[in-house]
Amino acid sequence: MTDSYASKCWKVIPGLLLMFFIAALSMGTKDLGLPQWIGLEGILKENSDFLGKVLKINYVILVIIIGMIIRNTIGIPSWALDGVKTSRLFIKMGVILLGTLYSLAELATLGATSVVLILAFVFGTIIFTMWFGKRLSMPTSSAACLAAGVGVCGVSAIVAVAPAVRGKGEDIAYSIATILSFGLVCMFTFPFLGHLMGLSSEQFGAWAGTGILNSGQVLAAALAFDPGTVDNPSVSLKVGEVFNLTRVVFLPLVVMVIALLYTRMCNESENQESAATTGSFMSKFPLFVLGFLATVMLTSFGAFGPTEPASDELKMFRLLYGWFFAIGLTGLGLQISFAEMKKAGGKPLIVGSAAGLLKAVGSLIVVLLLID
Amino acid sequence: MQKGKAVPDNEKGKLSLFTNERHEDMAAIIGAAFFMLLIIIVV
Numbered sequence: 001m002t003d004s005y006a007s008k009c010w011k012v013i014p015g016l017l018l019m020f021f022i023a024a025l026s027m028g029t030k031d032l033g034l035p036q037w038i039g040l041e042g043i044l045k046e047n048s049d050f051l052g053k054v055l056k057i058n059y060v061i062l063v064i065i066i067g068m069i070i071r072n073t074i075g076i077p078s079w080a081l082d083g084v085k086t087s088r089l090f091i092k093m094g095v096i097l098l099g100t101l102y103s104l105a106e107l108a109t110l111g112a113t114s115v116v117l118i119l120a121f122v123f124g125t126i127i128f129t130m131w132f133g134k135r136l137s138m139p140t141s142s143a144a145c146l147a148a149g150v151g152v153c154g155v156s157a158i159v160a161v162a163p164a165v166r167g168k169g170e171d172i173a174y175s176i177a178t179i180l181s182f183g184l185v186c187m188f189t190f191p192f193l194g195h196l197m198g199l200s201s202e203q204f205g206a207w208a209g210t211g212i213l214n215s216g217q218v219l220a221a222a223l224a225f226d227p228g229t230v231d232n233p234s235v236s237l238k239v240g241e242v243f244n245l246t247r248v249v250f251l252p253l254v255v256m257v258i259a260l261l262y263t264r265m266c267n268e269s270e271n272q273e274s275a276a277t278t279g280s281f282m283s284k285f286p287l288f289v290l291g292f293l294a295t296v297m298l299t300s301f302g303a304f305g306p307t308e309p310a311s312d313e314l315k316m317f318r319l320l321y322g323w324f325f326a327i328g329l330t331g332l333g334l335q336i337s338f339a340e341m342k343k344a345g346g347k348p349l350i351v352g353s354a355a356g357l358l359k360a361v362g363s364l365i366v367v368l369l370l371i372d
Numbered sequence: 373m374q375k376g377k378a379v380p381d382n383e384k385g386k387l388s389l390f391t392n393e394r395h396e397d398m399a400a401i402i403g404a405a406f407f408m409l410l411i412i413i414v415v
Contacts, residue, residue, distance in 0.1 A: 008389055086389055092400030097408070166393070287397035291404060304412075316411045 008082070015083015016327070019090075019334075023326035026062040031319055060155050063326050064173060067333020076334050087331020092163050092288045094324030095255075098156075099295025100317040102252050103307045111242065114206075117366060118246045121210050121359055122254060126151040129355040130261055138347050142171040144262045146348055149179040150213060150355045152247055152254050159325060160251060164259040164286045169336035172329075178352035183214040186360065191224040201226045201235035203371050208236065209243025210363035213356060218244045252296045259289050 024032070028039025038046075041059045045052035070076070076084055126147040133143025141162075148161035158175045161167070190212060194204040208221045218240050228234030263285050298304065305311025310318070390396040 012389060089389070089396055089400055089403070092397065093404045093407070096400060096404035287394060288400045291397075291401040295404075304408075312415045313412055316415055317408065320407060320411070 011082040012086055013083060015080035015331075016086065018077070018080045018083065019087065019327045019330040022063055022066050022330040023059070023323060026059040026066065026330075027322065027326050031323070058155075059322075059326050060159065060329060061176065063330040064169075064176070064333035064336070067330050068173065068336045068338075071334050071336060072338050080334075084331045084334050087328045087335070088163055090324045090328030090331070091159065092328075094321040094328060095160050095163060096288060096291040096295055097317050097321035097324065098160060099252065099292045100299045100304060100314050100321075102249065102296045102299065104296070104300040105307070113370065114209075114243050114246045117206070117210060117363070117370070118243060118250065120366075121363055122151045122247060122250060123257065124362070125355050125359045126254065126258060126261070128358060129351060130258075130265065132354060133347070133351045134265065136347050136351060138351060139171070140262055140265045141165045141167045142174065142348060143351065144258050145171040145175040146178060146352050147355075148254060148258055149175040150182075150352055150359070152251055155179075155214075156248075157251060157254065159329065160255050160292075161258050164255055164289050165262040166286075168340070169332040169334075170340045172332060173336050174341065174348040175352070178348050179213045179356075181349075182353050182356045183212060183217040186212045186356070187217040187221050187224075190221045190360075194225050199225075199367075200372065202239050203367050205236035205239025205241075206243055206371050207360075207364050207367045209240040209247070210367070211356075211360035252293060255289060255292060259286055 024037075024039070026040045028042050029035070029037045030039075039059065040062050041052075041057075044057055044062075051057045129147035129150050130140075130143050133146065134140070138146075144165035145158050145162050145167045148157040149155070151157070155176055158172055158179075162172050190204075190208055194207070199207065204225045205222055208218050208225070212218045212221055219237065222237040222240040223234055226234045226236040228237065299307060299314070304313045304317065307314065390399060
């Protein structure tokens with residue numbers, strides 16, 4: 001038995017090296033002590049403000065795209081197959097380390113209005129997306145990934161939630177494509193509508209920070225509405241970023257809530273006749289989410305040193321999770337087949353756009369009522 | 373109903389090293405803890 005396990009471990013190495021190579025190609029090798037290669041992400045940022053800074057096409061999206069291209073053209077080489085199959089282990093380790101980014105102390109510093117508004121919209125959108133997805137017979141894992149993307153803040157939320165809901169590569173790819181394309185429409189229409197309705201800079205910032213899905217797009221829309229000057233910086237940008245950051249800070253809570261909702265929905269659909277017991281609930285609950293929450297708590301209580309400015313340990317943890325995500329997402333990209341995506345049809349786009357539109361209109365109404 | 377139950381590629385493959393999802397979760401927790409300890413010791 002030990003021998004067969006050892007040989008399994010050996011078989012994993014070639015695929016791991018392939019994923020690592022693609023990750024390094026996209027991220028660059030600066031972290032590895034070779035600053036000469038700035039990576040495809042670096043090249044993109046240097047040459048295109050729109051792709052690099054506004055759309056934030058970073059290594060996360062690049063490794064998935066490269067993986068998808070390989071899978072759907074030449075296919076996964078047979079020698080790499082076993083290694084590619086370990087991709088989710090890396091994503092899970094990355095999510096656990098991602099916990100070092102959050103501190104409970106940060107929550108205390110946020111304004112009450114932004115916290116209440118964001119909480120209501122984040123969780124309202126998540127519940128609506130999962131409910132509407134179920135109505136349209138979307139797989140629960142697919143609806144949960146989309147809910148994270150529409151509810152919180154795009155790509156990072158989708159990546160963090162996907163392993164907790166056993167999301168497939170196609171779920172991640174579809175969710176990212178949906179929120180990026182919806183966000184793109186918002187980025188151009190929000191400033192125009194804001195001027196048309198005569199919103200103040202504060203109102204527009206709060207609306208963009210709540211209603212637009214991607215942080216790069218919040219920034220672009222806020223600056224388009226109110227560019228500001230050196231002496232009078234953009235107020236809508238400042239307000240928008242506070243609302244946007246509030247949303248990001250709640251990611252640990254969002255992962256927990258979506259994992260619970262997913263477990264519950266699976267139990268409901270699979271065990272409709274037998275009552276869902278605590279045992280079956282716990283057996284489906286993704287254990288690594290507890291590891292993620294433990295890391296958030298350890299960071300909050302200063303186990304890894306100060307968070308502001310971040311200690312050397314925290315900086316290293318954050319560097320490491322970037323690599324874990326890059327390696328794991330390369331593997332996921334390598335497992336995304338266009339045929340599987342075709343099967344999903346346009347449902348994610350319909351559900352994501354409906355939830356996004358509802359959030360945009362709802363937040364506009366609340367902002368008009370609450371903020372002068 | 374059967375459509376929803378179709379086993380996706382990564383579901384088929386993820387058990388190359390682990391016998392079930394729970395084992396993979398445990399391995400992720402142990403792996404992350406190992407790297408964190410390593411960093412704490414080295415830094």
